[in-house]
Amino acid sequence: MGVFETRITKIFGIKYPIMQGGMGAGYVSTAELVAAVGNAGGLGFMSAIQWEHNIKGLEDNIKKAKDLTDKPYGINVTLFEEMPKEFFYKVVDLIAKYQVPAVETSARKPDPWMKLLKQAGAKVIHKVARVRDGVTAERLGADALCIIGSEEGGHPGAERNPTIVVGPLLVDLVKIPVSIGGGFCDGRGLVAALALGGEAITMGTRFVASKECTVHENYKQAIVNMQYNETDYILMSIGDPVRCIRGPMSQAVLKLEFKEDKTELIKLLSKLKEQNDTGNMASNTGKLEEGMVPAGVVGGRIHEIKTCKQIVDDIMTEADVILEKLSKRKYWKA
Ligand SMILES: Cc1cc2nc3c(=O)[nH]c(=O)nc-3n(C[C@H](O)[C@H](O)[C@H](O)COP(=O)(O)O)c2cc1C
Missing domain, CATH: 3.20.20.70 (Aldolase class I)
Incomplete structure (x- = not known):
């Protein structure tokens, strides 16, 4: 063998x-x-x-x-x-x-x-x-x-x-x-x-x-372009973290998730869920700044x-x- x-x-x-x-x-x-x-x-x-x-x-x-x-x-x-x-x-x-x-x-x-x-x-x-x-x-x-x-x-x-x-x-x-x-x-x-x-x-x-x-090609290119220290580890606050490429959406979630008032976070997460439910996730639309795009540290x-x-x-x-x-x-x- x-x-x-x-x-x-x-x-x-x-x-x-x-x-x-x-x-x-x-x-x-x-x-x-x-x-x-x-x-x-x-x-x-x-x-x-x-x-x-x-x-x-x-x-x-x-x-x-x-x-x-x-x-x-x-x-x-x-x-x-x-x-x-x-x-x-x-x-x-x-x-x-x-x-x-x-x-x-x-x-x-x-x-x-x-x-x-x-x-x-x-x-x-x-x-x-x-x-x-x-x-x-x-x-x-x-x-x-x-x-x-x-x-x-x-x-x-x-x-x-x-x-x-x-x-x-x-x-x-x-x-x-x-x-x-x-x-x-x-x-x-x-x-x-x-x-x-x-x-x-x-x-x-x-x-x-x-x-x-x-x-979408933008997603593949983002992995090629990213550095190893450019991921965010988000949603730790709800016990189910996601690692994704750092971008406006991941930064917004990070900012909101540790606030006592969760109203804004819930709004943002509903937007992401809607993208998911309608088949319009950033991975496929290529609008990476509007969504969450998972990738590991190894992207670097x-x-x-x-x-x-x-x-x-x-x-x-x-x-x-x-x-x-x-x-x-x-x-x-x-
Ligand atoms: C874009 C993306 C989406 C993923 N979605 C899932 C998923 O739905 N279910 C799951 O079990 N793992 C999911 N994973 C984890 C992968 O199956 C795999 O375990 C992981 O990517 C391995 O680590 P690496 O990204 O460092 O190669 C996902 C990973 C990526 C990058």
Whole structure:
């Protein structure tokens, strides 16, 4: 078994230990991206919540992914508490109907969903930010886990811990394999994750800045242009923080969220919700100043929009070179 063949590549039937986590801030991880990641040898998850108000959109995307690739593909089911359970039942039905091979759950204890998804025939990886939530998901029957540090774009969890600490902590506590996410974009990251005991890396931000991602070009360019210290960690005050590129909207939220009077904050959040409900998120309109655009700290290390195949190939080539240099035990410089 080669060093890049892990229990995760085996369980999900993929060539490389590289996963593209579900991304649901507008239409971000759609069939096009997921199929391109699959064709490149990784595993991509389209985010079901993008189609909360249009379940047919999810079904169409499943069909499209099946047309675009004969490789495994997946669906992310972000189990937001505020979303109606009926929606998640419909998602499970589609997963069963199309025999979707892989599912990434996140955001909440995956109970009773884990059982239903397994009955539907999918292999399930559950994503957590807190170590103890990973242990719970193993007990509930997950095939694999993903743990992310607060570096990640999206919802990095309220505990605010770094990837390099939570990754090995979870690896040591569970028997099932763990993918590590938050801050990865290259071969150095992949080798580091393997050294931490991870059996794959999960990336989001790197894949937003890919040719096949269906977000607006302004969003991809903003990732290419940003510095590592230009994200905001907002909505900590309501216990569900989001890491996004610093801009007028994130700064406005930050300013308002610690005020005692929440009227203005609620107004702003309703505006963002309306963008979401009407399919007009900044990720797709390109009006970045009017919305929230999630991205991780790693955006500061992404300098080029590439195809998914280039992204994956570059990671694998770089990881190979690093491992060879390390095995010779010589000092090396990347
Ligand atoms: C634009 C964007 C939207 C995201 N939306 C979700 C989501 O809806 N559900 C989820 O579980 N994770 C979401 N994530 C997290 C990713 O799946 C992945 O775990 C994360 O991006 C990995 O960290 P990185 O951004 O440092 O690569 C999102 C990330 C980004 C960048």
